[in-house]
Amino acid sequence: MQKNRVFVNAYESLSCAGNTAELMAAIYSKQSGITIDTSYMSEHQAGLGSFAPNEFFSSLTSVTQEVLDKSNLDDFNNTLLIVGSSVGGIGKSEQIFFKEKNYKKINPKEHAISVISDALNREFGFKDSRSISTACTSSANAMMLAQRLINLGAYDNVLVVGADALCYTTVCGFQALGVLSTQKCTPFQKDREGMNVAEGIAALLIQNVQTDESVELCGSAGSSDAFHMTNPDPEAGGAIACMQKAIEDAGLKTTDIDYVNAHGTGTQANDAVEALAVETLFTHNPYLSSTKAITGHTLGAAGALEAIISCEVIKQQRIAPQTSLSDAENDKVNLPLEAVEKEIKYVISNSFAFGGNNTAIIFGALK
Amino acid sequence: MIYIHKTGSVNRKEGEELDVKAAWKVVSPKMIRRTDRFIQLALLGAYKAVGDNVLDKGTALYMASGQGNLAVFKRLRDQRYIHKQPPKPVDFINSLSNTAGFYVAQYFGIYGKNLNVSRQGLVAETTLLLAQNDLELGKEQQILVGGVDELQEPVAFTKRTLGICDERLLGEGSNWMLLSAQQEGALASIDVVKKQMHAADVKECLHTLDKSCKVAFGLRCSKEMIDELLDGAERERFVYEASCGFYETATLYALNSFINEGEGELLFIENYKENFRLIKVNTLPRF
Numbered sequence: 001m002q003k004n005r006v007f008v009n010a011y012e013s014l015s016c017a018g019n020t021a022e023l024m025a026a027i028y029s030k031q032s033g034i035t036i037d038t039s040y041m042s043e044h045q046a047g048l049g050s051f052a053p054n055e056f057f058s059s060l061t062s063v064t065q066e067v068l069d070k071s072n073l074d075d076f077n078n079t080l081l082i083v084g085s086s087v088g089g090i091g092k093s094e095q096i097f098f099k100e101k102n103y104k105k106i107n108p109k110e111h112a113i114s115v116i117s118d119a120l121n122r123e124f125g126f127k128d129s130r131s132i133s134t135a136c137t138s139s140a141n142a143m144m145l146a147q148r149l150i151n152l153g154a155y156d157n158v159l160v161v162g163a164d165a166l167c168y169t170t171v172c173g174f175q176a177l178g179v180l181s182t183q184k185c186t187p188f189q190k191d192r193e194g195m196n197v198a199e200g201i202a203a204l205l206i207q208n209v210q211t212d213e214s215v216e217l218c219g220s221a222g223s224s225d226a227f228h229m230t231n232p233d234p235e236a237g238g239a240i241a242c243m244q245k246a247i248e249d250a251g252l253k254t255t256d257i258d259y260v261n262a263h264g265t266g267t268q269a270n271d272a273v274e275a276l277a278v279e280t281l282f283t284h285n286p287y288l289s290s291t292k293a294i295t296g297h298t299l300g301a302a303g304a305l306e307a308i309i310s311c312e313v314i315k316q317q318r319i320a321p322q323t324s325l326s327d328a329e330n331d332k333v334n335l336p337l338e339a340v341e342k343e344i345k346y347v348i349s350n351s352f353a354f355g356g357n358n359t360a361i362i363f364g365a366l367k
Numbered sequence: 368m369i370y371i372h373k374t375g376s377v378n379r380k381e382g383e384e385l386d387v388k389a390a391w392k393v394v395s396p397k398m399i400r401r402t403d404r405f406i407q408l409a410l411l412g413a414y415k416a417v418g419d420n421v422l423d424k425g426t427a428l429y430m431a432s433g434q435g436n437l438a439v440f441k442r443l444r445d446q447r448y449i450h451k452q453p454p455k456p457v458d459f460i461n462s463l464s465n466t467a468g469f470y471v472a473q474y475f476g477i478y479g480k481n482l483n484v485s486r487q488g489l490v491a492e493t494t495l496l497l498a499q500n501d502l503e504l505g506k507e508q509q510i511l512v513g514g515v516d517e518l519q520e521p522v523a524f525t526k527r528t529l530g531i532c533d534e535r536l537l538g539e540g541s542n543w544m545l546l547s548a549q550q551e552g553a554l555a556s557i558d559v560v561k562k563q564m565h566a567a568d569v570k571e572c573l574h575t576l577d578k579s580c581k582v583a584f585g586l587r588c589s590k591e592m593i594d595e596l597l598d599g600a601e602r603e604r605f606v607y608e609a610s611c612g613f614y615e616t617a618t619l620y621a622l623n624s625f626i627n628e629g630e631g632e633l634l635f636i637e638n639y640k641e642n643f644r645l646i647k648v649n650t651l652p653r654f
Contacts, residue, residue: 003504093444097444113485114485130486130497132485133435133465134464138464148506154500154561172447172453173456175453177456222481223478224472227473229401229466229469237478355465356481357465357468
C-alpha cells in the first residue's frame with residue numbers, strides 16, 4: 001500500500017517554562033520552570049510545574065487558536081482532533097468540590113477525559129474527535145494515530161492536542177507512590193530523588209502536505225512491557241522494542257538517529273531502564289537528554305510537548321542539553337551538559353507510562 | 368479486509384446479578400492481585416474470547432470504554448475529601464485509563480501496542496476503525512479489541528450522565544474480539560465504513576443494501592430514528608437488544624452476538640448526535 005507522507009506543519013505549547021519560544025530558550029539556557037510548592041500538600045513540599053492556576057481551559061483555547069493562526073487552514077472544520085490526556089476534567093471537578101463541599105454540582109460529563117475534546121469542539125468545530133488516555137503516553141499515542149490515519153489517507157489534517165492540568169488527584173497520587181521529588185527533578189543523575197508533576201498544553205497540526213516549515217513525522221511504534229503495573233521491565237525489553245519498531249517504521253537504521261529526547265522523568269526506575277535501553281539499542285552513542293528537568297512531567301501532554309521540542313531541535317539544529325546533571329548514573333550514554341550545534345537529521349522521542357505502555361516517535365529534517 | 372478470529376462477551380442488564388470475581392475464579396485459578404471490579408470485568412471478557420489459547424507475543428491491545436473506571440474515582444474522591452487521607456496507591460494506579468489494558472496484556476503475555484480509547488458516543492466504532500486502519504496498513508499483525516463499561520449506581524444519575532431516557536435499562540459488559548488481516552480460520556470478516564455519515568447517506572445505503580443482509584441498530588438509535596432511516600424499507604433485523612442494557616460499548620456485544628448466533632451478513636448502524644457509523648460483518652463458513 002502506498003503511504004502518504006506525514007508532516008508536522010504548525011504547533012504551539014504552554015508549560016511552566018512558557019510558550020514554545022520561551023520553552024526552547026529555557027531549555028538551551030538550562031532554566032527550569034519548576035517551582036517548589038506546598039499548596040497541594042501542606043505537610044509535604046514538592047517540585048511542581050504550573051503556568052496559570054484556574055486558567056487551563058482558556059489557555060487550551062488560546063494555544064489551539066495560535067496553531068490555527070500559524071497554519072494554512074481557515075478553520076478546523078475539515079480536521080480530525082485527537083486529544084491525549086490522562087487527567088481530563090478531574091481538576092474542574094475538584095474545584096467544584098472545594099467550593100461546594102459536596103459532589104452534587106459536579107457534572108460527570110465535565111469530569112471525563114473527553115471534556116478536553118468537547119471544549120475544543122465547541123470552540124472550533126472539528127470534523128470529528130478522539131480521545132486517547134494511556135497515562136503518560138497519551139499524546140504520544142495520539143501522535144502515532146495521527147501518523148497512521150494520514151498514512152492511510154483517512155484524513156488530510158489532524159490536530160493532536162496533549163493537555164493535562166495539575167490537580168490534587170495526580171499530585172497526591174504520585175506522592176502516595178513515593179515518586180515525587182521535593183526539589184527540581186534531576187533526570188539521569190545518580191542520586192535523583194524523583195519526578196515533578198506539571199501541567200502542559202501542546203498542540204500540533206499534522207498534515208499530508210509539505211510546507212517550508214515542515215518537520216517530517218517519519219515513524220512511530222508502541223509496545224507493552226506486560227511486566228509490572230508501575231515498574232518497567234528491568235531488562236528494558238519494551239523500551240527497546242518500541243524504539244526499534246519506530247526506527248523500522250521510518251525505514252531507518254539505529255545509526256541514523258542523532259538525538260534521543262528521553263522520557264527521563266527523574267524517577268529511579270524509569271531513568272535506569274531508559275538509559276539501559278538507549279545504551280543497548282544504539283551502538284553509535286547518540287545524544288540523549290530529558291527536557292523534563294525544565295518542564296516537569298506534564299503526564300498525558302508530555303508526548304506532544306516533547307514532539308514540539310524534538311521538532312524545534314531539528315529546526316534549530318541544536319541538541320537540548322541535560323539540565324541539573326552533575327553525576328550521571330549511567331556513564332555509557334551520551335548526556336550533553338551544554339547545547340550542541342550539529343547536523344541533526346533524525347530525532348527519536350520516547351514516552352513511557354505506567355502499565356509498561358511505551359511509545360516512540362521519530363521526526364526528520366526535510367530532505 | 369480484516370477478519371474476526373475469536374469473540375467473547377460478558378454482558379449484564381440492570382436488575383441481573385454478575386459476580387465478576389466468582390466468575391473469574393471459575394475460568395482461571397490465577398487470581399490477579401490489586402485489581403478492582405472494572406479490571407476484573409475486562410479480564411473476564413478477554414478470557415471469554417481468548418481462553419487458554421496462547422496469543423502471538425506481538426499482539427496489540429486496543430480497549431474502548433465510554434465511561435472508564437468511574438468507581439475508582441469515587442473511592443479516590445472519598446479518600447481525599449471525606450476521609451482527608453492521601454489516595455491509596457492501589458486506587459491511584461487503578462484510576463489510570465490503561466490499567467485494565469495492562470492487566471489483560473500481562474495475563475495473556477502480549478507485548479504489542481496497548482491503547483485505551485475514551486469517548487462518549489461511538490467509542491467502540493472508532494476503536495474498531497483504528498484497529499482496521501492499523502491492520503490494513505500492516506502496522507499491526509493482530510489486535511485484541513475490547514470494550515469495557517461498568518454499570519454505575521445510582522442508575523438515575525448514570526442515565527443523566529449518559530443522556531439516556533428513564534425508560535431504558537442500563538447494562539454493563541466486557542466484549543472482545545481478536546482481529547487480523549488473515550482470513551484463514553476466521554469466524555467473520557468485518558468492515559468499518561471509514562466515512563462518517565449523515566442520516567441521508569444511511570437511508571441511501573439501506574435502500575441499496577442486498578436483501579439478504581440483516582440490519583441491527585445501536586442503542587443510541589431511537590425507535591423514531593430507526594423508522595426514519597428505514598423509511599418503509601422491509602429489512603430483516605438482527606435483534607440483540609432484549610438481552611442488553613445500555614452501555615457505550617454495547618456495539619461489540621451486538622457484533623459478537625451476531626457472529627455467535629447468526630449467519631450471513633449484518634449491517635450495524637449506530638449514531639451519536641446524528642453522526643452515523645456503519646459496520647458490516649459477514650460470517651464465514653465454519654469447519
